[in-house]
Every structure is written in structure tokens, then in C-alpha cells.
Amino acid sequence: EADIYQTPRYLVIGTGKKITLECSQTMGHDKMYWYQQDPGMELHLIHYSYGVNSTEKGDLSSESTVSRIRTEHFPLTLESARPSHTSQYLCASSEFGQGAPEAFFGQGTRLTVV
Amino acid sequence: DQQVKQNSPSLSVQEGRISILNCDYTNSMFDYFLWYKKYPAEGPTFLISISSIKDKNEDGRFTVFLNKSAKHLSLHIVPSQPGDSAVYFCAASEGSGTYKYIFGTGTRLKVLA
Numbered sequence: 001e002a003d004i005y006q007t008p009r010y011l012v013i014g015t016g017k018k019i020t021l022e023c024s025q026t027m028g029h030d031k032m033y034w035y036q037q038d039p040g041m042e043l044h045l046i047h048y049s050y051g052v053n054s055t056e057k058g059d060l061s062s063e064s065t066v067s068r069i070r071t072e073h074f075p076l077t078l079e080s081a082r083p084s085h086t087s088q089y090l091c092a093s094s095e096f097g098q099g100a101p102e103a104f105f106g107q108g109t110r111l112t113v114v
Numbered sequence: 115d116q117q118v119k120q121n122s123p124s125l126s127v128q129e130g131r132i133s134i135l136n137c138d139y140t141n142s143m144f145d146y147f148l149w150y151k152k153y154p155a156e157g158p159t160f161l162i163s164i165s166s167i168k169d170k171n172e173d174g175r176f177t178v179f180l181n182k183s184a185k186h187l188s189l190h191i192v193p194s195q196p197g198d199s200a201v202y203f204c205a206a207s208e209g210s211g212t213y214k215y216i217f218g219t220g221t222r223l224k225v226l227a
Contacts, residue, residue: 006157009155031213033214033215035217040123040219040220041219042116042118042203042217042218042219042220043158043203043205043215043217045214045215045216048213048214050213058214059214059216088155090157090158091157092157092215094213096146096207096213097213100163101146101148101163101165101207102148102160102163103148103160103215104160105150105157105158105159105160106157107156107157108155108156108157110155
């Protein structure tokens with residue numbers, strides 16, 4: 001069973017607010033990812049990290065930012081939420097390159113900006 | 115341009131029969147392919163993977179077949195059960211490169227009791 005946790009599960013917030021989506025994993029994985037998914041669409045990679053102090057932008061441009069100060073923690077921040085940010089945000093981790101190829105996902109955060 | 119494509123948005127299968135989900139890709143540098151199952155408002159759950167050097171991998175009721183020359187893979191579920199009803203995503207990754215996972219758009223499988 002994967003040990004990767006996202007909080008909150010659901011968030012409804014007003015336009016202009018700053019939000020941080022939390023993601024933590026206890027598997028010691030060095031690689032972590034943030035994906036964004038809208039209903040009926042593919043998962044789009046918005047950020048990834050190869051380890052502490054490593055962050056890269058993904059294939060889909062995003063106004064969010066991430067940090068990786070500790071191996072187990074990979075939070076995503078939106079400085080000023082807008083209705084266009086309404087989506088499901090999925091965090092994942094893997095040991096790809098040093099172990100099995102699969103990524104493990106958290107439960108996701110469903111964000112609604114009103 | 116989408117590198118991983120799932121051209122069937124939905125599939126309905128009778129309980130006990132075989133479900134076949136298909137996936138095509140364009141990037142010959144992918145060296146791992148994965149299948150995930152996803153319920154609404156949940157994160158994807160890993161099902162099975164296959165290395166590009168293999169053509170088949172089996173795990174219980176799930177078998178993945180890879181045809182590198184056609185750049186095509188498929189997931190077979192036998193026998194299909196009502197609990198298998200979910201959205202199935204195909205994903206691909208360059209293990210020796212960026213370690214990023216590229217996902218298809220998913221196929222919604224409905225297994226009818």
C-alpha cells in the first residue's frame with residue numbers, strides 16, 4: 001500500500017486567496033510529481049522533483065510553484081487563486097531509476113475557486 | 115502533440131468476459147509502460163507495468179501486451195468483474211531519461227453484471 005498523503009481532499013476558496021496543497025510521502029522516494037486533471041482529460045504534469053532542492057516545471061504551464069526542502073514533503077502553492085485553477089491536483093512519488101518504475105499517487109485534492 | 119493516446123473513451127463488457135483496453139504511443143524512447151485504474155475523486159492506483167524489452171507481463175487477472183513495432187499496448191482483464199468498473203489510464207516513461215510519466219486520456223470501463 002502506497003504511503004503518500006494529500007491534504008486537503010477538498011477545498012473551496014475565493015478568488016485571490018493564497019493556497020498551499022500539501023503532499024507527503026513516507027517511502028523515502030526521491031522523485032515526486034504534481035499532476036493536474038480535469039474531468040475526462042489526461043493527467044498533465046505541472047511540476048516534478050528529483051530530490052531535495054530540485055524542482056522542474058512540467059509539460060503543462062502552471063501559475064503554481066513548488067518547493068522540496070525535505071525528501072518527504074512537496075507542497076504546491078498558488079499565490080492568487082482564480083476560477084481557471086479549479087481542477088483536481090494529484091501528487092505522486094516514485095523510486096524510478098533506483099527501483100520499480102511505478103509512481104504512487106495520493107488521493108488528490110479537488111480545488112474549486114469561486 | 116499527444117505522445118500517449120487512448121482512442122476509446124469508453125468500453126462496456128459483460129461480467130465474466132474479457133476486457134481489452136488499448137493504448138498507442140509515438141515516442142520510441144519510452145522504455146516503461148504502465149496501467150493505472152482511477153475512481154472519481156480518487157488518485158490513480160497502479161495496476162501493472164511492462165518494460166519495453168518485453169512483450170507480455172501478467173499479474174493475476176491482468177495481462178499487458180506490448181507491440182513495439184506498432185507502438186501499441188493493450189491491457190487484458192480476464193474475467194472482468196463489476197468492481198473493475200473505473201477509468202483506466204495508460205502511461206509511459208523514459209526511465210533512462212527524465213523519469214516523467216506521460217498519461218493518455220483514459221478509457222472508462224463499465225462491467226455489466
